Amino acid sequence: MTTSIVVGYTATETGSDALALGVRLARATRRHLHVLIVLPGHGDTSAAEPVRESPIQGQARQWLDEAEGMIPADVAHTAHVRVHDSFAEGLVLAGEQLDAALIVVGAANGATIGLHRMGSVAQALLHSSPIPVALAPAGFARSADVQAPTSRITAAIGNRPGADALLEAAVALSAATGATLRLVSLVAFDVPRGFDPQAIRLVSAAHGDDVLARAETELPQGVRAELERAPGDTVEEAVARLTWLPGELILVGSSRLAQPRRLFLGSTAAKMLDVIPVPMIVVPRTRLDDSADSGS
Secondary structure (H helix, E strand, O other), X not given: OOOEEEXXXXXXXXXXXXXXXXXXXXXXXXXEEEEEEEEOOOOOOOOOXXXXXXXXXXXXXXXXXXXHOOOOOOOOEEEEEEEOOOHHHHHHHHHHHOOEEEEEEEOOOOOOOOOOOOOHHHHHHHOOOOOOEEEEOOOHHHHOOOOOOOOEXXXXXXXXXXXXXXXXXXXXXXXXXOOEEEEEEOHHHHOOOOOOHHHHHXXXXXXXXXXXXXXXXXXXXXXXXXXXXXXXXXXXHHHHOOOOOOOEEEEEEOOOOOOOOOOOOOHHHHHHXXXXXXXXXXXXXXXXXXXXXXXX
């Protein structure tokens, strides 16, 4: 059972954004929070804690002490310094050891406040991680109330391979947080150009109704699901027209090019990143056996 959330931390605004999102997710799902700094070096394949502490490791410990001071007392957490030649791979290895449900990272330096911009660590994770990755938009730590409840979970659902895993993850997160699940149909954008628009609308409507019915069956009593069909000629246009609530999250799936149980950020999700102002969680195309556990 996945029992924790791993935050890739740096003593920067990017790290603060990731930490703020990690705190919110850990509180909402009642999971243990692990805050990691991964230092460059030739750690072993387990990305273990360093045996002897160097001056830079001592500095990292100080940064983690400061980070822990930003974590509310009611969020159980542990801070770690790991050594690995790849920050992203160090996070994945730690996530596997710590039974992580999510790995959380922030936007790259220079990102527009409120939006996403992938740095090298996020890009590496989004093209290889076996664990879902949560991306915090720039400025999240300054704009978000980490103690506020999760208001709504949005899932961008199409009909390509991986849609079932995405729906399962979205239902599980809504069940764990008690937040309303909003299903946004992207079926119209999965159909090659040239098909009859009326036929596409009919297929999209039928698919959306089917997915909504499945979600309503699987959600616990008291947790609501709703369907929204985003209008627009492109994914960016459709997503840009959506309204967002404070405390909302969006889940998207991996590309059909992804290897089983691995992430691969597809072109649709990449386009959505440019216009989405809320945290995004990217889910592997096929789920791990326990990925739907609520963590409670």
